[in-house]
Amino acid sequence: MKFTEEHEWLRVEGDVVVVGITEHASEQLGDVVFVELPEAGTEVTKDEEVCVIESVKAASDILAPLDGEIVEVNDPLVDEPGKVNDDPLEGAWFFKIKPSDLSQMDDYMDEAAYKDFIG
Amino acid sequence: MEELKQTALFDLHVELGAKMVGFAGYSMPVQYPLGVMKEHLHTRQAAGLFDVSHMGQVVLQAKSYEDAARAFETLVPQDVLGLGAGRQRYGFFTNEAGGIEDDLMFANRGDHLFVVVNAACKEADIARMKAALAPDVVVTEITDRALVALQGPAAEAALARLNPAVADMAFMDFAEVELDGVACWVSRSGYTGEDGYEISIPETEAAGLCRKLLDMDDVEPIGLGARDSLRLEGGLCLYGNDIDASTSPIEAALTWAIQKVRRADGARAGGFPGADRIYGDLAEGVARKRVGLAPQGRAPMRAGTQLFAAAEGGDPIGEVTSGGFGPTYEGPVAMGYVGAAQAAVGTEIFGEVRGKRMPVTVAKMPLVPANFKR
Incomplete structure (x- = not known):
């Protein structure tokens, strides 16, 4: 698993990368009440805003961590945004992206580096 | 940046694991480990305890309550004189343009008037009252008392464990009540849309009394985050957001808070800042x-x-x-x-x-x- 400075986690599954937010991020956000997902089939570029999540406190964007195509989104999250707090690392993945250049993964932190990053 | 002030309950908040934020010059708990959502729901289902000690508590003392009330009516469009002893009412300071300078609660304490104002406005409010009302009215900020709110359907049962007399208080009653041996000023009111109490406690006793309440199974500490969502669901204005110096009370749908006796055709019409604008809004619509x-x-x-x-x-x-x-x-x-x-x-x-x-x-x-x- 890799981690971005935007507190996203990336997990490689075959030729796609699953993306969610970290436990740390979900704790910082507070209770998540709204999730807006992209449409499957959307071509995205790295650092483009692809999802919106809103907590009881504020709205935040989720950025595409890689260039590629969104191939699947986690639709049930829209009806159950609280899953982002309950199960951020498994059930509350946001989307799966088919990267056009998997080497972009190398830019991101491993778990130890991410733990240092969040202190 | 100026250092944040602490309320008498600061150490208790930290001990309870609160996330502290700066708010109106004070370090205040925005949430506890329970989180905003569960704190909100707990308040509506049982009882929540809020620290609101950052708000201004002010005593207005004149020769009599009536004298203090008449003087205060020059600053607010409310019926202060007609408020019964031991009763509280919602009001607001207006400006010459008919806008709202702050909203507040005031109570008839028998021989004086007790006013609670918003934290962010309290310095200006106190200056305004002193400038307009002295020397006939002595304006004193109470700085040695904490203020907490206990809100929710279980608030009555919880507070009654410390003194059963609070159960007999009606909505907007105000009384001096001994709670666990501490002389408190208690009103049956709040800012959540729930039944509950606001309790002014001598600072030295505040943490102890709050611990007694928090030891009860049905009482949880609640932060500013849930306070905001509770008052929003309750349709209650947040000064600075929903009302400010440019909004008239008529625009703000607060006409109900201007009693008949202070309307244009009332016995004590006018005499407060911006009366012409406010009466104009009432007559002509907004x-x-x-x-x-x-x-x-x-x-x-x-x-x-x-x-x-x-x-x-x-x-x-x-x-x-x-x-x-x-x-x-x-x-x-x-x-x-x-x-x-x-x-x-x-x-x-x-x-x-x-x-x-x-x-x-x-x-x-x-x-x-x-x-x-x-």
Whole structure:
């Protein structure tokens, strides 16, 4: 698993990368009440805003961590945004992206580096 | 930056694991480990304890309550003189333009007037009162008492464990009550839409008394985050967001808080700042009005969201002044100002969120029915 400075986690599954937010991020956000997902089939570029999540406190964007195509989104999250707090690392993945250049993964932190990053 | 002030309950908040933030010059708990959502729901289901010691507590002392009341009526459009002893009322300071300088609670304490004002405005409020009312009225800020609120359907049972007499208080009653041997000033009121009490406690006793309450199974500490979502569902104004120096009380849908005796045809009409504007608004109607807003989708419409009459085109007809997610309402809730033409309950308008116009219905306030002890 890799981690971005935007507190996203990336997990490689075959030729796609699953993306969610970290436990740390979900704790910082507070209770998540709204999730807006992209449409499957959307071509995205790295650092483009692809999802919106809103907590009881504020709205935040989720950025595409890689260039590629969104191939699947986690639709049930829209009806159950609280899953982002309950199960951020498994059930509350946001989307799966088919990267056009998997080497972009190398830019991101491993778990130890991410733990240092969040202190 | 000026250092944040601490309330008498600061150490208790930290011990309870609160996340502290700066608010109106004070370090205040925004949430506890329970989190905003569960704190909100707990308050509506049982009882929540809030530290509101940052608010200003002020005593107005004259020769008699009547003298203090008459003087105070030169600053507010409320019936202060007619308020019975041991009773409390909602009010607001107005300015010459008929805008609201701050909203407040005032109580008839028999021989004096007790006023609670917002933290962010308290210095200006006290200066205003001193400038306008001295020397006949002595204006004293109470700085050695904490102020807490105990809110929710279990508040009565919880506080009655410390003194059963509080159960006999009616909504907006105000009394000096001994709680666990401590002389407290207690009112049956709050800022959540729930039954409950606001309790002024000598600072040295505040943490001890709060611990007694928090030891009870049905009482949890509640932070500013849930305080905001509770008052929003309750349709209650936040000064600085929903009302300010440019909003008249008529625009703000606070006409109910101007008693008959202080209206244009009342026995004590006028005599407060901005009376002409306010009476004009009452007689002629207003161009914009504060309304409740129920977004139809799931996306919260936060303060600053522009409102439109149609799904496309046109200039904004208003703006959301407070908005977020209502945990009890189980959806987004908001309030804001709209044009008179859109102010009727049930009117469908649109709020622009991230560049998209989303439907929102003008709704009766409060969006979550109040649960006061009448």
